[in-house]
Amino acid sequence: MKHFDAMLHVKGISIFTGDIPEPDGTLHAAVFTSPCAHGKILSLNASNAAAMAGVVKVITAEDIPGENEIGNIVMDEPLLAEKTVHFIGEPVAIVLAETRRQAYKAMNALSLEVEELQAVTDPREAARLGDLIVPPRTFSCGNTENALAECTHVIRGTAETGGQEHLYLETQSTLCTPGEGNALHITSSTQSPTFVQKITARVLGIPIHLVQVDILRLGGAFGGKEDQATPWAVMAALGTHLTGRPVKLILKRHEDLVNTGKRHPYSFDFTMGLDGHGKILAWEVDYYQNSGAVSDLSTAILERSLFHSTGSYFIPNVVATGYCCRTNLAPNTAFRGFGAPQAMFVMEAAIHKASVETGIPIEKIQRMNLLQTGDRFPYGMEYTCNEVRDSWDLAEEFSHVSYTRKAAHRFNNENRYLKKGISMMPVLFGISFTTTFLNQASALVHVYTDGSVGISTGAVEMGQGVNSRIRQVAADVFSIPVELTRVESTNTSRTANTSPTAASSAADMNGNAAAIACREIRSRLLQVAAVELNCDASNLQLKNSHVWIGKEQTSISWEEVVTTSYMSRTDLSSHAHYATPGIHFNKSTEKGNPFAYHVAGTSVTEVTVDCLLGTYKVDRVSIVHNGGNQLNPLLDRGQVEGALLQGIGWVTMEELAWDERTKRLLADTLATYKVPDIHSTPDEVNILFARGEELEEGVGLKGSKAIGEPPFMYGIGAWFAILEAMQAFNPGSFPGYQTPMTPERVLMTLTAGNRN
Numbered sequence: 088m089k090h091f092d093a094m095l096h097v098k099g100i101s102i103f104t105g106d107i108p109e110p111d112g113t114l115h116a117a118v119f120t121s122p123c124a125h126g127k128i129l130s131l132n133a134s135n136a137a138a139m140a141g142v143v144k145v146i147t148a149e150d151i152p153g154e155n156e157i158g159n160i161v162m163d164e165p166l167l168a169e170k171t172v173h174f175i176g177e178p179v180a181i182v183l184a185e186t187r188r189q190a191y192k193a194m195n196a197l198s199l200e201v202e203e204l205q206a207v208t209d210p211r212e213a214a215r216l217g218d219l220i221v222p223p224r225t226f227s228c229g230n231t232e233n234a235l236a237e238c239t240h241v242i243r244g245t246a247e248t249g250g251q252e253h254l255y256l257e258t259q260s261t262l263c264t265p266g267e268g269n270a271l272h273i274t275s276s277t278q279s280p281t282f283v284q285k286i287t288a289r290v291l292g293i294p295i296h297l298v299q300v301d302i303l304r305l306g307g308a309f310g311g312k313e314d315q316a317t318p319w320a321v322m323a324a325l326g327t328h329l330t331g332r333p334v335k336l337i338l339k340r341h342e343d344l345v346n347t348g349k350r351h352p353y354s355f356d357f358t359m360g361l362d363g364h365g366k367i368l369a370w371e372v373d374y375y376q377n378s379g380a381v382s383d384l385s386t387a388i389l390e391r392s393l394f395h396s397t398g399s400y401f402i403p404n405v406v407a408t409g410y411c412c413r414t415n416l417a418p419n420t421a422f423r424g425f426g427a428p429q430a431m432f433v434m435e436a437a438i439h440k441a442s443v444e445t446g447i448p449i450e451k452i453q454r455m456n457l458l459q460t461g462d463r464f465p466y467g468m469e470y471t472c473n474e475v476r477d478s479w480d481l482a483e484e485f486s487h488v489s490y491t492r493k494a495a496h497r498f499n500n501e502n503r504y505l506k507k508g509i510s511m512m513p514v515l516f517g518i519s520f521t522t523t524f525l526n527q528a529s530a531l532v533h534v535y536t537d538g539s540v541g542i543s544t545g546a547v548e549m550g551q552g553v554n555s556r557i558r559q560v561a562a563d564v565f566s567i568p569v570e571l572t573r574v575e576s577t578n579t580s581r582t583a584n585t586s587p588t589a590a591s592s593a594a595d596m597n598g599n600a601a602a603i604a605c606r607e608i609r610s611r612l613l614q615v616a617a618v619e620l621n622c623d624a625s626n627l628q629l630k631n632s633h634v635w636i637g638k639e640q641t642s643i644s645w646e647e648v649v650t651t652s653y654m655s656r657t658d659l660s661s662h663a664h665y666a667t668p669g670i671h672f673n674k675s676t677e678k679g680n681p682f683a684y685h686v687a688g689t690s691v692t693e694v695t696v697d698c699l700l701g702t703y704k705v706d707r708v709s710i711v712h713n714g715g716n717q718l719n720p721l722l723d724r725g726q727v728e729g730a731l732l733q734g735i736g737w738v739t740m741e742e743l744a745w746d747e748r749t750k751r752l753l754a755d756t757l758a759t760y761k762v763p764d765i766h767s768t769p770d771e772v773n774i775l776f777a778r779g780e781e782l783e784e785g786v787g788l789k790g791s792k793a794i795g796e797p798p799f800m801y802g803i804g805a806w807f808a809i810l811e812a813m814q815a816f817n818p819g820s821f822p823g824y825q826t827p828m829t830p831e832r833v834l835m836t837l838t839a840g841n842r843n
């Protein structure tokens with residue numbers, strides 16, 4: 088089963104927002120943004136720009152007819168700055184011109200006079216200053232104080248994780264065209280068509296029904312278009328609203344890198360208590376989240392960190408507290424994993440430190456504490472399967488880890504400067520939006536008189552293949568070839584009130600909604616066939632593109648039953664709604680069952696470090712992943728491989744740096760921000776998909792499990808494998824529990840160790 092867009096992509100004929108032919112009269116937008124990290128606006132000089140060739144309008148906050156507010160959870164984000172700027176890249180004015188060149192030329196002629204204010208980029212400093220977006224939040228269970236008093240070992244430490252640029256291939260893009268009256272049609276590269284629709288309506292002061300958002304596909308997103316596609320779409324819509332002309336707004340790569348937020352850097356304090364055997368009895372952790380200048384999705388991301396505070400482990404006494412720290416950086420945002428990778432890194436760091444201080448092998452501590460059936464999470468939910476332990480044990484076998492360890496040991500004895508390291512990384516991820524009400528989806532299915540099927544849902548195709556999965560499910564319900572099905576663009580007038588395509592759950596939820604709609608149509612078709620065949624519809628089914636009675640195929644084909652149904656005036660369309668069953672969460676007690684299920688697996692990572700150069704190579708990653716009853720094994724494999732590499736990139740080479748004085752992003756081009764390329768992929772990636780637990784009917788998609796985010800965290804193992812290799816060269820070397828482990832950091836750490 089393939090990704091149905093593959094052929095279009097290979098031929099270069101798939102259509103992205105930027106490929107849509109521009110209607111006559113299209114204006115081009117360039118956005119003027121703050122050059123200053125924090126300051127009071129004294130004046131914006133726009134007169135030069137407004138007079139330049141081709142310029143039609145320069146839009147500022149004063150031109151906004153509705154609310155200058157695009158916040159979604161916390162209302163703290165203006166579309167265009169008014170009195171103060173809070174980060175470099177914050178939009179201040181929009182220039183509309185006849186050509187893109189003219190727009191950028193005029194935008195570059197704008198200038199802002201500001202009185203600089205103190206800029207903060209360190210989350211701990213923001214916390215000290217009391218600059219939190221919302222009050223701190225704590226998840227807890229048991230009593231850590233009592234437990235720590237009885238522990239044989241108490242391990243304390245700090246850790247830091249870096250940010251990460253999404254680097255979707257397609258930058259933020261919008262094309263907005265005017266309709267009748269105040270109606271608008273917006274094509275936006277967003278994961279959240281409904282957010283774009285809702286916030287456009289708010290900013291323009293018009294009802295939501297006047298705004299239609301339509302999306303064919305995105306060129307990648309990874310969370311970077313869950314909230315941060317919205318401002319650009321709304322700016323184009325504002326331009327159309329004010330001029331009556333189509334407006335196109337596509338960020339240049341440099342602008343996209345500077346102006347949009349990234350994965351949240353975190354800083355951690357932790358205390359872990361263990362008994363004499365290595366059993367973890369207590370876990371206290373503080374998360375200082377670098378939220379950036381406005382809230383965006385930061386509070387939801389912090390919440391997911393709290394949900395994943397114990398990683399793949401069972402710990403009876405826990406206090407996890409999170410702080411959303413407001414800093415003068417571009418608003419950090421959703422990124423594959425959504426706060427869970429940060430929580431899992433600090434957990435592994437603490438276990439590593441515990442192993443160093445107790446002398447108990449790290450894998451012994453990890454294995455001993457893994458979750459098993461019946462264990463409860465700090466948030467009260469029970470873990471009801473054994474996938475964590477089973478995948479760990481299977482991964483040991485699958486990767487031949489004890490043999491590999493011996494071989495690495497021998498290699499390390501034989502080589503002076505090349506050293507190998509190995510680590511095991513258990514991963515657990517909860518599936519569902521932690522915000523319970525978002526766990527709903529709907530679908531609209533039409534069967535046409537030739538038997539072809541058109542499906543609309545709220546899911547956004549961004550390369551992950553969600554449309555392929557939805558087609559498979561529809562084809563399965565009707566028992567027809569998948570080629571007869573088509574997934575239409577995601578359109579807010581066909582599918583309303585959609586949740587973002589996020590939280591790994593778009594296929595689960597929208598696929599289930601589509602299946603419900605298809606089953607409804609199927610039952611109407613079988614009613615018609617029952618009349619034709621003069622029998623009871625309960626004896627009939629659709630199979631192999633035919634109507635069957637019991638075990639016998641009738642002469643009525645799919646096309647015939649469709650045509651007959653139409654001729655007898657039967658509705659061949661259906662709308663359906665799906666709400667994930669059984670989930671709830673009480674925010675006042677911080678307890679509940681927030682997840683439909685969990686996804687678990689284990690990776691084993693082997694690396695070689697060149698300790699003279701500081702460079703490294705990931706030799707092999709072996710993964711045992713519980714995918715349930717897989718619907719599309721090839722797509723699943725693609726998601727695991729892609730997420731793994733993205734995870735490895737996060738902990739190894741992807742480094743964001745800001746100028747200390749100006750707070751300007753230094754990693755603002757592809758020459759200064761490095762993501763893994765083909766040369767830094769592991770030599771070998773072996774993935775074993777295990778079936779694991781059986782999901783209940785209506786949870787997951789036909790028994791398959793969500794796949795988008797969980798495998799990201801397999802990549803964390805690379806950090807610990809590199810550390811092990813470094814310490815094989817120089818046992819005293821230690822870089823601090825800090826990501827990313829760039830080659831520079833490896834080298835500096837190893838040479839610093841040599842000097843000691």
Ligand code: LUZ
Nearest residue numbers: 387425519520521522589590
């Ligand atoms: N987005 C969101 C997400 O709004 N809520 C979530 O829980 C979530 N989880 C993962 C990725 N995106």
Ligand code: MOS
Nearest residue numbers: 310422423589590
């Ligand atoms: Mo997301 S991090 O947009 O699932």
